[in-house]
Amino acid sequence: MKIGILGSGLMGGKLGVLFAQAGHEVIFSYSRRQSKLDDLARRAGQTAASGTPAEAARADVILLAVHWSRLDDVLSQAGSLVGKTVVTCCVPLDETDSKLVVGHTDSGAEQIARKLPGAKVAAAFQSTPSEVFAEVFDARQHPGKASCVYCSDDADAGRAAAELLTTIGFSPVNAGPLAIARYIEPFALLTAQLAYGTEDGPDWAYRFGKFNTL
C-alpha cells in the first residue's frame, strides 16, 4: 500500500516510520523544515520518501495527522481529495492542546469529512498515545493485546483504517459510523489524561472486548 502522510509530528512521524518498516511505501509531507521530512524518510528506510502534500495525496491512503489549527492549510496544499481514502487521527484541540473545540453535536472527523466532499474518510489512532506505538509494533506477531477504535461512513475507508491499525499491531475495533467520533474524540482526551496525567503511562493502551476474552 502507498501511504501519504500529511503531518510530520509525533503521530504522523511515528506511524509513517512503522508503516515503512512493515514494508509499505510511505511519503512524508508537511513540515516547516524540509530536513525534518528528510530525517523521517531516512529513519523509515528504503520504502519511504519525503515530498509535498500534493505528492503525498497521490497515495492509495492518506493519513491526516496535523494539529487541528493546521488543517485548512495542509488540505489546501494537498489539492483535491475527491475519491481518495483519508484516515484522520486528528483531534480537534485548542491551541493549548487541552480542550476540544468541537464536540457533543459534531466532531472533528465529521468536520473533516464535510471539508472533503467526495473523499472517503475514516477516523483512527487518535484514542491511543503515540508513545505506545513502538511497543505495539514490536509485539505485532502476537496481535490482540491492544485495541484501537475506528469509525467511518465508508466501507473502503473503514477497511483501510483497519489495515493500518493491524499493520501497527493493534486489534482494530469498528465503532460504527463517522458520527461515533463525537464519542471517540472525548475518549481520546480521557486516554490522554490517563497516559500523561497518571503513573500508568505514557506507554498506555487499552483492550476492548467480551469480558472473558480480556
Added chain:
Amino acid sequence: MKIGILGSGLMGGKLGVLFAQAGHEVIFSYSRRQSKLDDLARRAGQTAASGTPAEAARADVILLAVHWSRLDDVLSQAGSLVGKTVVTCCVPLDETDSKLVVGHTDSGAEQIARKLPGAKVAAAFQSTPSEVFAEVFDARQHPGKASCVYCSDDADAGRAAAELLTTIGFSPVNAGPLAIARYIEPFALLTAQLAYGTEDGPDWAYRFGKFNTL
C-alpha cells in the same frame, strides 16, 4: 459499609444485589412499584432492605442510579445530602437513551454536583454495561481483568467510588477531577455502542494500563 441505592433499574438493581452479596448493608429505593424494591431486597439477601429515598440517603454512601429524566424527582425525595458521599453512575441521556443532553463544556456529573452543594460527588460505573457485572463479580478473586474509570473533586468520594468498584471486581482507574466526566460520559456512549451494537457484547468490558500489563 451501608449503601443507599437511589434508583432501581438495571444499574442500581444489579449493583445493589452484588454489594449485598459481598456483605455490605444495602437499602434499595425509588421505584414506581414497591414490589420491585422488595424483590431486589429479597434477591440481595439478609443485609439488604427496601426503603424510601430519604432512608437510603442516610447510608454511608449513596449510589445515584436513575435515568437522567428522574434526577430532580429522586433528589427532592432524598432530602438534604449535605456532607453525604454520592457516587453517580448516571449518564445525561435524552428520552430515547441514544444522545447526551449535556456535553463538551459541562457534564451530567458536574450538574449533579452543582445540584448538591455540600455533597461529595464521584462518578463511576457508567462506562461499562450492567450486563457484565455478574461475570466481573464472579471473577473478583482475580482482580485486574476489567477496569472501570471514576472521577471526583473530593478525595473521600473518590475513595468510596474506588471501594465500590473493587467490591464488584473492577480495577478502579482514577481519571482525575469531576470535569473529566465530560470525557467519561461520551466514552460511556462509545462503550454502549460496542456492547450493544456489535458482536462483542453485551458482556463487554475494557482494560486500561501500561501496554505490557494488558
